[in-house]
Amino acid sequence: MNAEIISVGTELLLGQVINTDTAIVARELSALGINLHFSSVVGDNPERLDESIRSALTRCELLILTGGLGPTQDDLTKETAARAAGKKLVLHEESLRRIENYFNEHTVSENQMKQAMLPEGCTVFQNNNGTAPGCAFSDDKGSTIIMLPGPPSELEPMLLDSVVPYLQKEQNAVIVSHNVHIFGKGEAVVSQIVKDLIDGGNPTVAPYAKEGECYLRVTAKATTPEEADLLCQPAIQTIRERLGDFVYADNAESLEELVVKELTRANRKIATAESCTGGLLAKRITDISGSSAVFEMGCVTYSNEVKEKLLGVPHELLAKYGAVSEQVAKAMAEGIVKTSGADIGIGITGIAGPDGGTAEKPVGLVYIALSDGKNTWVSRRNPIGRTKTREWHRHCSASQALDMVRRYLADLPVIVPDYKPLMP
Numbered sequence: 001m002n003a004e005i006i007s008v009g010t011e012l013l014l015g016q017v018i019n020t021d022t023a024i025v026a027r028e029l030s031a032l033g034i035n036l037h038f039s040s041v042v043g044d045n046p047e048r049l050d051e052s053i054r055s056a057l058t059r060c061e062l063l064i065l066t067g068g069l070g071p072t073q074d075d076l077t078k079e080t081a082a083r084a085a086g087k088k089l090v091l092h093e094e095s096l097r098r099i100e101n102y103f104n105e106h107t108v109s110e111n112q113m114k115q116a117m118l119p120e121g122c123t124v125f126q127n128n129n130g131t132a133p134g135c136a137f138s139d140d141k142g143s144t145i146i147m148l149p150g151p152p153s154e155l156e157p158m159l160l161d162s163v164v165p166y167l168q169k170e171q172n173a174v175i176v177s178h179n180v181h182i183f184g185k186g187e188a189v190v191s192q193i194v195k196d197l198i199d200g201g202n203p204t205v206a207p208y209a210k211e212g213e214c215y216l217r218v219t220a221k222a223t224t225p226e227e228a229d230l231l232c233q234p235a236i237q238t239i240r241e242r243l244g245d246f247v248y249a250d251n252a253e254s255l256e257e258l259v260v261k262e263l264t265r266a267n268r269k270i271a272t273a274e275s276c277t278g279g280l281l282a283k284r285i286t287d288i289s290g291s292s293a294v295f296e297m298g299c300v301t302y303s304n305e306v307k308e309k310l311l312g313v314p315h316e317l318l319a320k321y322g323a324v325s326e327q328v329a330k331a332m333a334e335g336i337v338k339t340s341g342a343d344i345g346i347g348i349t350g351i352a353g354p355d356g357g358t359a360e361k362p363v364g365l366v367y368i369a370l371s372d373g374k375n376t377w378v379s380r381r382n383p384i385g386r387t388k389t390r391e392w393h394r395h396c397s398a399s400q401a402l403d404m405v406r407r408y409l410a411d412l413p414v415i416v417p418d419y420k421p422l423m424p
Helices: 021-031 046-057 077-085 093-103 110-116 152-168 187-193 225-246 255-266 280-286 304-311 315-321 326-340 390-409
Strands: 002-008 035-042 062-066 089-091 117-119 123-125 134-138 144-148 174-182 204-210 213-222 247-250 270-274 295-300 344-350 366-371 376-381
Touching: 002 021, 002 046, 021 035, 021 062, 021 152, 021 174, 035 046, 046 062, 046 077, 077 089, 077 117, 077 134, 077 144, 093 110, 110 117, 117 134, 123 152, 134 152, 144 152, 174 225, 187 204, 187 213, 187 225, 213 225, 225 247, 247 255, 255 280, 255 390, 270 280, 270 326, 280 295, 280 390, 295 304, 295 326, 304 315, 304 326, 315 326, 326 344, 326 366, 326 376, 344 390, 366 390, 376 390
Parallel strands: 002 035, 002 062, 062 144, 270 295, 270 344
Antiparallel strands: 089 117, 123 134, 134 144, 174 213, 174 247, 204 213, 344 366, 366 376
16 A cells, blocks of 8 residues: 655744654554655645645555644645545534533534534544544545644544554555664665665665664565564674674664663663763763663863863873873773762763864864773774764764763673774
């Protein structure tokens, strides 16, 4: 079955509201084995919406419309879609009673009652989180049209509770995807390593770039989720064999989520001392629920004086090597371990830019150290040869620190081959 999504709302076109509806619906269609070939956004204009609906119905067997089901004058999705499908709108008594109960009124205004007017013969999806019901109906050519409310807080539960079961009855295939996350090798290099897998059929393997890392999506189609998952596993195993410990997880949300989970499992605590990242590493760790059990403290030590006072960085190191150096990063990591009493300390110092770089220490040069109180490892992030933003340097430096923690906890080499450890 081929599907198309049309999201309705001028506020989406103007950028006043971010369109998350398409992503929510697309994920569920993929899981059902339904091919999504087109998606679009149309403003609150009946002529353009009518044109978009009629055009979509020439290409797809399933059209899902989101938004435009409310009580206001510019909520025209139902009227337009019903007209395009040759359906009349009729009062759905149960939906009207639900709207009356929602407002605790025996009668509701005409514009609120408008929400209970639905295409004749449709399957109604009740809205347990708002007033506008959704529905499904067919046009005269047998294509299915589904209409859902726009607010994600209403759309998502209706989609999961009502629409997915409705569509499952029509499907004889499912799609299962695994995202194999990789840190330390870029998308282009990874693509070459698994080129033969990318050229495959079922499962498919596709590379995707993230901020400073990448992942491979392995997707298979079968009659059951279990069968599709079994098809994925050989490809995932091959990827792990070829990329080794550069693979950090299968279907993990993020490096920070994995690190918090592994710190918890190992009963270890971490503390951070940051300069150029400005506390971003600490923020990413503490964004994760449960991090209070593993995060001891974080210091943002921008000035040399504070590095000396709070972390015990020797003045002579700062004077001889400068704040952006392997030696100072090492001292920062060791200092935060002593100050906090944590099991693991991270020190980060560098030049995030866009200003402040020199020929000797250019923008993008960052040193990241990990200390466990006995041993210390230092990574050097070199400029990559092209201009990147301050935010990019900060984010990728924090990610590198998280990956070092991940490696340490897994008894892997803390320093990846591209980086040189601090020499004695």
